[in-house]
Amino acid sequence: xxxxxxxxxxxxxxxxxxxxxxxxxxxxxxxxxxxxxxxxxxxxxxxxxxxxxxxxxxxxxxxxxxxxxxxxxxxxxxxxxxxxxxxxxxxxxxxxxxxxxxxxxxxxxxxxxxxxxxxxxxxxxxxxxxxxxxxxxxxxxxxxxxxxxxxxxxxxxxxxxxxxxxxxxxxxxxxxxxxxxxxxxxxxxxxxxxxxxxxxxxxxxxxxxxxxxxxxxxxxxxxxxxxxxxxxxx
Ligand SMILES: [Zn+2]
Numbered sequence: 001x002x003x004x005x006x007x008x009x010x011x012x013x014x015x016x017x018x019x020x021x022x023x024x025x026x027x028x029x030x031x032x033x034x035x036x037x038x039x040x041x042x043x044x045x046x047x048x049x050x051x052x053x054x055x056x057x058x059x060x061x062x063x064x065x066x067x068x069x070x071x072x073x074x075x076x077x078x079x080x081x082x083x084x085x086x087x088x089x090x091x092x093x094x095x096x097x098x099x100x101x102x103x104x105x106x107x108x109x110x111x112x113x114x115x116x117x118x119x120x121x122x123x124x125x126x127x128x129x130x131x132x133x134x135x136x137x138x139x140x141x142x143x144x145x146x147x148x149x150x151x152x153x154x155x156x157x158x159x160x161x162x163x164x165x166x167x168x169x170x171x172x173x174x175x176x177x178x179x180x181x182x183x184x185x186x187x188x189x190x191x192x193x194x195x196x197x198x199x200x201x202x203x204x205x206x207x208x209x210x211x212x213x214x215x216x217x218x219x220x221x222x223x224x225x226x227x228x229x230x231x232x233x234x
Contacts, residue, residue, distance in 0.1 A: 002127060002206045005029065015128035016204065017056050032057040035140075044143055048199045052137055056203070061136040068139050070146040076103045077153065077165075079227040084167035086231060091165060102230035110221050111138070118214070122204060129204065137203075138218070141196035144189040145223075152189075156182055194219045 005014045005028040007021040014021055018028055035058045043051040055061070079099065083091040091099070115134040122129050156164045159178060160171045171179035197218050201211035 003204055017130055017133055034060050034062050037063055052200050053203050055136050055140045056133045064136055064139055067146055070149050071142045074145045074149045075107055075226050076100055079103055080165040082227050083231055103226050106226035106229055110225055114218055114221055137200040141200045142193050144192035148186055148189045
């Protein structure tokens with residue numbers, strides 16, 4: 001085990017998520033019942049390690065489903081733009097729901113398999129973890145990308161309407177300065193998500209190089225594959 005709680009009472013090594021010592025039942029940390037959304041998002045900026053560790057500690061992973069659905073919408077919204085930037089096929093609103101189903105069909109199995117593989121790899125390395133924590137930390141680590149859907153998308157839609165997605169004409173021609181600014185913020189939010197992926201691996205393993213590689217692979221699988229594969233297949 002690379003990351004664990006040492007019991008102050010009997011010195012037993014306990015899993016990171018554990019509330020009580022397996023040997024003497026002493027409390028190892030404060031109890032976290034629910035994820036407090038306000039303090040979670042606020043602390044994500046100040047203390048990302050503390051914030052994501054609380055997601056592991058939380059008994060109820062409330063907001064998980066809402067965050068997961070918003071993440072799915074985010075991946076879908078990137079796929080709009082990728083379709084229109086790549087020269088192969090433009091986004092056709094006639095096929096809106098087919099495109100959406102395509103994203104679900106790719107994203108859902110990748111997300112589940114990735115979480116399960118990480119869980120199994122860490123178990124093999126000797127870490128005691130829970131699968132539900134893996135699902136939750138991947139979802140909550142994507143909070144910056146999710147914030148773009150909640151905060152930025154309405155602004156983009158208000159300023160550019162469907163042109164933001166159709167690129168016909170391109171937002172860079174319509175309002176060049178604002179388009180670059182918004183794309184810049186979108187890029188920063190995605191980079192921040194990548195960083196939080198690193199954080200969630202590092203919390204568990206305390207290994208820097210492993211966490212960087214694992215974060216890059218996970219980010220590519222979750223944001224790249226569900227977008228690129230449907231573009232070429234349909
Ligand atoms: Zn103990």
